[in-house]
Amino acid sequence: MSILADRVVPALLGPDARRLVVATWLGQLTDGLALVSAPLAVASLTRSPFLVALAVALHRLPVLLLSPYAALLADLVNRRFLVVTADAARAGVLLVLAGLLALGVAPVALLLLAMAGLGLLETVADSARGPLLPMLVRDPAAQEVVGARLDGGFVLGTQLGGPVLGALLFVPGAAVPFAVQAVVLAGAVALLSRLRVPGPSRGPLPPGVRHPVRSGLRRIAVDPHLSGLVLVGLAAQAAWAAGWSLLVVYAAQQLGLHEVGFGLLVAAGAAGGLAGVVLRPLVDPLARALPRLTPARLVLAGLALEAVGHLTLSRLHTPWIAAATLAGLGALGFVAADLARDLRRRRTAADGTSDVVAAASTALGLAATVAGCLLGGVLAEIGGISTPYAGGAVLLAAALVLLGRRSAAL
Incomplete structure (x- = not known):
């Protein structure tokens, strides 16, 4: 032992x-x-x-x-x-x-x-x-x-x-x-309680990064291509949160599942995310082998597939297909988000603002999560439990159009 x-x-x-x-x-x-x-x-x-x-x-x-x-x-x-x-x-x-x-x-x-x-x-x-x-x-x-x-x-x-x-x-x-x-x-x-840890040890941040979120927001605002990329990420985060926050209701009302079935759906989505971690290293060699398959186009493809996945969930009544769809969304979400982060870092590497833009993007992502949960709840109250998933598909389609117009510069 x-x-x-x-x-x-x-x-x-x-x-x-x-x-x-x-x-x-x-x-x-x-x-x-x-x-x-x-x-x-x-x-x-x-x-x-x-x-x-x-x-x-x-x-x-x-x-x-x-x-x-x-x-x-x-x-x-x-x-x-x-x-x-x-x-x-x-x-x-x-x-x-x-x-x-x-x-x-x-x-x-x-x-x-x-x-x-x-x-x-x-x-x-x-x-x-x-x-x-x-x-x-x-x-x-x-x-x-x-x-x-x-x-x-x-x-x-x-x-x-x-x-x-x-x-x-x-x-x-x-x-x-x-x-x-x-x-x-x-x-x-x-x-x-048994750890032996010294007291505060970190000094103050340098003046240039004392307000990293504020600095990052300013950097995003002045770059239309970067702002488009960030907005797409926020749309994907909000669409995910709208459905994820109501998964317990979706499992019961649309799939007829009880508590354990709901837990398995959550695990299926997580397993898909892990699959995305495994698949992500395979994407870069594929993009190098196919020059037309740029990172921006890969993100566009991922968004399109995510939109199809959300729309599929809105129509499904079969638990195992829903679990497979959630797993697929988990994998796609991880790969697309990581590719988008790479594009964002590439866009900000020259002026050294990668860290502050990342901090701002994280804060905006949390805001999109909260907003997506509330939006999903309102849509479900108005149109039923399938509506947040259909709404997520519409939101992703709008993001797809936005990024498509600006992808050439990325």
């Missing part, structure tokens, strides 16, 4: 880094459980698609609005204390939710408020957790080892295993997955 443990989390990393890896894995599993338990809980208490989508939007809203302030707080306070406090508070909120759900006295309004609170605490914890790895592991090679372990935990815990397990735990009762999340997170807190 010790040999297996040493292979998974090498002892050469030191005890603190090993605790950080295991604690992060537990947090990633908690995030995977939350991906399905929160929408299932809200959907079990209301028939309103908008409220289900609102729960997802409220969970992401603090990341959009408060990330810079959370990062500033992480620079001023001991990071271990901040992570432990935020994660302990998350565990407390989850435990209270589990108790109220078990008693059957948890109103929808309370669940929505809890989603916003959990999103806020998660934002604070993640902002403080990020710098812990380089502070505990100085060797770049060891950092790569730890990074690979954390990436694996994200795939297995957050994207694949967590959603399926969360759906299975929901079957005996809505309170169960929340109670399990609280226990798992408490284990992470116990490990993190």
Whole structure:
């Protein structure tokens, strides 16, 4: 057993880094459980698609609005204390939710408020957790080892295993997955509390990048080709969020699936994203072999296929075809987004604004996610659960036209 443990989390990393890896894995599993338990809980208490989508939007809203302030707080306070406090508070909120759900006295309004609170605490914890790895592991090679372990935990815990397990735990009762999340997170807190981490160590940013998002937005605004590329990415993000936020309702109403089926749909989309990671390195040799197959045209093709996928989902009633479509969308979404990032970096490499444009694009992507969730909820209320997916196809088609007109310069 010790040999297996040493292979998974090498002892050469030191005890603190090993605790950080295991604690992060537990947090990633908690995030995977939350991906399905929160929408299932809200959907079990209301028939309103908008409220289900609102729960997802409220969970992401603090990341959009408060990330810079959370990062500033992480620079001023001991990071271990901040992570432990935020994660302990998350565990407390989850435990209270589990108790109220078990008693059957948890109103929808309370669940929505809890989603916003959990999103806020998660934002604070993640902002403080990020710098812990380089502070505990100085060797770049060891950092790569730890990074690979954390990436694996994200795939297995957050994207694949967590959603399926969360759906299975929901079957005996809505309170169960929340109670399990609280226990798992408490284990992470116990490990993190034993870390020996120095206090704030990062200095102030240079004056030129003190406001990276603002600087990036200005750079995007003055370049019509770059702004078109960014707008296309926002359209794709909003279309994805509109359907993803209502997947639990779609699974129940259009596909006739219960909790476990919903969890498997989430896992299918994640598996498609992993397939996209594998396929992405194959795209560049293909583009070099076929000169007419430029990166911009590949992005256009990806957008067109994504639009077809969303339109297909709006018409489907067969679960396994829907799962395959979601997997395909996951793969296409990753490849198209990565190609678009490459185009954006190429466009900004000459003037050294790649980092600030990336920061602005990330902030805009979060805004598009929140807007897409709300738009999907409104469309579902007006036209039924298939409407957000059809609306996503229309949005992607509009983005296709926009990028098509500007692709020659990319």
